[in-house]
Amino acid sequence: MILFSIGLFSDLITELKRGERFIMFVVFVALLSSASAAKYCCAPPQWEGDxxxxxxIVNQGQSTIVEGTMTISxxxxxxxxxxxxxxxVDGKPVNQRIVNDKKNNVMYIMDSTGCHKTVASPFLxxxxxxxxxETTDNIHYGLGSNSVxxxxxxxxxxxxxxxxxxTADSCVPVTEVITGSLEAITGQQEYGPSETMEALSFANISPGIANRAVFDVPAQCEPRQTQPIGRRALFVI
Known part of the structure; x- marks a missing residue:
């Protein structure tokens, strides 16, 4: 389940085709309901997990596969x-840390090249x-008593x-699958026809923030020219 919209779209398709280093966000749906008026349910305001x-992604006949893991706070x-x-990304390792600070309107991207910053993406x-x-409210993940x-x-x-x-009792994300047009998801049309399918799984979710050091960023961080996503969220690669 996607709880907020964060995102950065840095010439994703162009750079994928070039094989260059890039920043991308794994697509999350932007859940726009306010907590006070939600028809269904809302996730905890603070949580962490894996x-x-x-x-x-298929763009003009060229395919790209992204796979891996991440922690989120x-x-x-x-x-x-x-x-x-x-x-x-197509077998090429990408290791990085991202902090999206909407309150101060800054996103930080930290990787082997150092720290870079750009305008924060929306937080919903x-x-x-x-x-x-609601397609069902009576299914279980797991076996017998060891299930949710x-x-x-x-x-x-x-x-x-x-x-x-x-989860039925606390609205914590378990799985999510997204299919369709990348242009429709991001709200940007300049990359040509692109179709995507993404599967996400969530584990080890815990309430609150155990250590706020996860939000720490270096004192020096170079500006980077990127194009924020205006509609739907994307995770970072």
Whole structure:
């Protein structure tokens, strides 16, 4: 389930085709409902956990595969989120840490080349949107007593669809699958026709922020020219 919209879209398709270093965000659906008016449910305002991802993109006949893991720490109260990513793009390793500080309107990208900063991307509340359709409220992940009850939702947007499952009692994300047009997801049309499918899994979720050092950034960080996403969230590679 996607709880907020964070995102940065740095000439993704162009750089993928060139094989150059790039920044990309794994697609999260932007859940736009406010907590006070949510029809379904809202995730905890602060939580941490692990994520697994497999994502495929096809652009003008060229395919790209993204896979790997990351840790996430999200603080809706202070409008800040941090990722520590260990990923592979077509087999090429990409290791980086991202801190998106919406309150101060800065996003930090830290990798082997140093620290770079750009304008923060949007941070939206983590509620299932009102236009979602609840497909089931009586399924379980696990075996017997060692299982968790989940609710599943489908959200159809213009050009793409989102399928997600969250815990029935606390709205914590469990799995999410997104399929459709990358242009529709990002709201940007200049990269040519691109189709994507992404599967996310969540594990070891815990409430609160255990150590706020996850949001620390270097004192010196060079500006970077990037293009923030205006509509839907994307995770970073």
């Amino acid at each position: 994520m697994g991802i497999v994502m495929g 999200t603080d809706e109260v202070n409008e800040i989120v941090a990722f520590n990513q260990t990923l592979a 509340l983590g509620c299932i949107p009102d236009n979602a359709t 009850k989940v609710k599943a939702y489908t959200i159809n947007y213009s050009g793409y669809s989102v399928y997600m499952a969250v």
